[in-house]
Amino acid sequence: FFLGQYQRAIEFHQQHGDIAREIGDRGGEAKSLGSLGNAYQSLGQYQRAIEFHQQSLDIKREIGDRGGEAKSLGNLGNAYQSLGQYQRAIEFHQQHGDIAREIGDRGGEAKSLGSLGNAYQSLGQYQRAIEFHQQSLDIKREIGDRGGEAKSLGSLGIAYARLKQYGKAINLQEKSLAIKCELGDRHGEAQSLQSLAQLYQACGRVKEGFAAGQAATLIFQELNLPLEAWTLPRWIKSFVKFAQQGKWQLVICFVAGFFAFPFLLTLLLTLTLWRFTFGRFRR
Incomplete structure (x- = not known):
């Protein structure tokens, strides 16, 4: 899946589900269905992804897996967001957050807040998006989730860029990049460099934008990922x-x-x- 070989990932998840059903492992079956949903979402087949996430959610509710239920709700929110149904996505992310707080899952709560930030950002409500991303960032710092911290910093950077506060956006993206470099997250590093390339260009810092963009491209080449796994806008793909x-x-x-x-x-x-x-x- 992380190599972008989604069809091969689907084959393994299907085998996982077949065995889980054979031995009566309902939890394993639900997990395989959720993984299939994520794979189909990465392929852009959002309706099919929703079907798998809904089946996964139904099983998790049946067996009383509250943590798994929260995760499936978040996955459904992401799928509906990809379809542009932002209000429906917000409802699912809110349900995800409610359950996460109920069971004391601080990481899940932070994730739901970040997802809400993304949804409101898609609606053009950037200040509200910033509030959610900041809350998510605070929790991630509290629990020591460095990778999540980097992601929240990047999301905040994007929100401030939409408000044309480029100086603040660049500062946040540079902080996100520094953490990703520290963690050895090469894929995330390339994502941050891409964002910085666009921000530098918007500020007229063409040479820095050129360098950041070239560095991002070289990392993607180094990772040898297929096109589907590149974090590029759809129009470029x-x-x-x-x-x-x-x-x-x-x-x-x-x-x-x-x-x-x-x-x-x-x-x-x-x-x-x-x-x-x-x-x-x-x-």
């Missing part, structure tokens, strides 16, 4: 998939990027296209 169809498609994508987007985004797009297409043409 669509460009890449189109460019992979042939040389003329590659030329069209480059020209479109050159005329439609600022210099830095054109560069990042070109580097991405190079990574996924040039090798096959050279061969």
